[in-house]
Amino acid sequence: MxxxxxxxxxxxxxxxxxxxxxxxxxxxxxxxxxxxxxxxxxxxxxxxxxxxxxxxxxxxxxxxxxxxxxxxxxxxxxxxxxxxxxxxxxREPVEPASDLHEAGEIAAVARPLFFGARTERLVVLVADARDRLRYRIVLAEGCIDQVPLPLREILNVVLRQDGRGFALAHNHPSGDPEPSWQDKRSSQVLMDAAATLGLRFLDHVVLAGEQWASAVTGATNR
CATH class of the missing domain: 1.10.150 (DNA polymerase; domain 1)
Structure with a gap:
C-alpha cells in the first residue's frame, strides 16, 4: 500500500x-x-x-x-x-455451565458450533458428574450428507477432559433432522463402548436449523 x-x-x-x-x-x-x-x-x-x-x-x-x-x-x-x-x-453469552439433561438442552449448547456449516459436522459435548457442560469441540467434518463417527477419538476426548458423561450432536444440511439408521446404530455401539469405560452417553442429537431430533430417544421439536 x-x-x-x-x-x-x-x-x-x-x-x-x-x-x-x-x-x-x-x-x-x-x-x-x-x-x-x-x-x-x-x-x-x-x-x-x-x-x-x-x-x-x-x-x-x-x-x-x-x-x-x-x-x-x-x-x-x-x-x-x-x-x-x-x-x-x-457473541455467545457467558453463563454458568449449561445442563445437558435433555435433548433440547444438548441442541441449544451445540448449535453455535454449527455456525456457517454447509457440510455435516460432529460436535462432542463433555459433561461432569452432574451432566453439566465441561467442554465442547468440533471433532470431525464430512461431506454434504455424512460425517464419520470416530468412536475411539470421541472416547479419548471425553477421558482427556476428565468427563463423566458426554453427548454428541451433528447437523443435517439437507434441512431434515430425522436421524438415519446409521445414526441410530452408531449411537448404540457408542453407548455400549462408553459403558465399558464407566462413562454415561447422554444422547446423540441431529440438528437442522432450529429443528432437532434425538437418535437415541426419538425426542424431537418438530
Missing amino acids: TEIPGDQRPRERLLALGPQALTDTELLAVLLRNGKVGASALDVSAKLLAEQGGLQRLANARPEELARMAGVGTVKAASLVAAFHLASRA
Missing part, C-alpha cells in the same frame, strides 16, 4: 481511530495485510466482498473457496475464517 499516505492506511486508521471508524473493506484489508502484484489489500478486500455477495456470505464461506481467489491463498483464507469464527464465539 505504498501509494496510500501512511496515516490513511487501514491499520494506522484502526490504531488511531478504533475499528468502528473503518469500513468493512478496510477491516478485511487489515486481516489480509497485503494484496498482490498490481492490487493493494484494499483492492483485494473490495473484490472479495463483491464476489462473495457481502460480509455475511463471506463469513460463511469455506477456506478453499476463499483460497482460490487471487491475492488470498490458503494462509489468508485460514486467517479470515478464524477471525469470523472467533467473532461468532465472542
